[in-house]
Amino acid sequence: MESILKNNRQWxxxxxxxxxxxxxxxxxxxxxxxxxxGCSDSRVPASAITGTGPGEMFVHRNIANMxxxxxxxxxxxxxxxxxxxxxxxVIVCGHYGCGGxxxxxxxxxxxxxxxxxxxxxDVIRVHETEFMSVEDDELRLRRLVELNVIxxxxxxxxxxxxxxxxxxxxxxxxxxxxxxxxxxLLSDLKVEENMIAEFDHIYSTNAQQYAAxxxxxxxxxxxxxxxxxxxxxxxx
Numbered sequence: 001m002e003s004i005l006k007n008n009r010q011w012x013x014x015x016x017x018x019x020x021x022x023x024x025x026x027x028x029x030x031x032x033x034x035x036x037x038g039c040s041d042s043r044v045p046a047s048a049i050t051g052t053g054p055g056e057m058f059v060h061r062n063i064a065n066m067x068x069x070x071x072x073x074x075x076x077x078x079x080x081x082x083x084x085x086x087x088x089x090v091i092v093c094g095h096y097g098c099g100g101x102x103x104x105x106x107x108x109x110x111x112x113x114x115x116x117x118x119x120x121x122d123v124i125r126v127h128e129t130e131f132m133s134v135e136d137d138e139l140r141l142r143r144l145v146e147l148n149v150i151x152x153x154x155x156x157x158x159x160x161x162x163x164x165x166x167x168x169x170x171x172x173x174x175x176x177x178x179x180x181x182x183x184x185l186l187s188d189l190k191v192e193e194n195m196i197a198e199f200d201h202i203y204s205t206n207a208q209q210y211a212a213x214x215x216x217x218x219x220x221x222x223x224x225x226x227x228x229x230x231x232x233x234x235x236x
């Protein structure tokens with residue numbers, strides 16, 4: 001731990017030497033342009049591989065860069081980044097050689113993480129024909145990494161957070177990237193807007209408007225019931 005603290009002091013010294021007001025500006029608040037949803041793998045440091053500095057990128061990381069609709073940690077980060085910080089770009093970044101993806105593609109049990117890996121196995125199910133058609137094991141896993149990123153971008157588009165943001169004047173752009181650890185390079189999978197909107201007829205929602213309509217109908221029905229003469233009143 002001493003080396004960590006020593007490195008921190010050296011970093012602070014270098015930052016202040018280059019820019020005396022650096023930390024004062026950071027303390028005033030953050031206005032990041034990007035939300036980075038990446039893998040927890042220690043070889044994939046978000047700021048380092050994107051060339052961004054403190055205050056430029058909001059970051060959420062988990063095993064295999066997943067966007068799971070029951071993950072309230074991820075959803076809270078997404079909502080805060082989009083609705084409060086106003087990020088311009090939301091990035092899902094996978095990486096070749098991902099241990100989580102490899103584990104999901106195996107037929108082994110790993111304990112607690114098995115429930116999480118099921119979400120990646122769902123990607124295999126959706127793309128089973130393409131996945132099984134790749135004969136080389138390494139290439140098959142590389143393709144699964146890419147397919148997983150594509151599906152997680154689609155999962156982003158399914159959230160009410162992104163759906164509501166897309167109705168605004170400046171909706172955030174969604175991106176799917178893959179990082180090659182051996183080369184140190186990022187590749188854009190070009191998850192086009194029409195791919196994201198492909199299943200809008202299924203996943204697009206207007207929950208608030210629908211709820212208001214239902215409430216209005218229930219109120220009207222209750223009023224009509226109350227206005228009807230009671231049986232005792234009719235006999236009287």
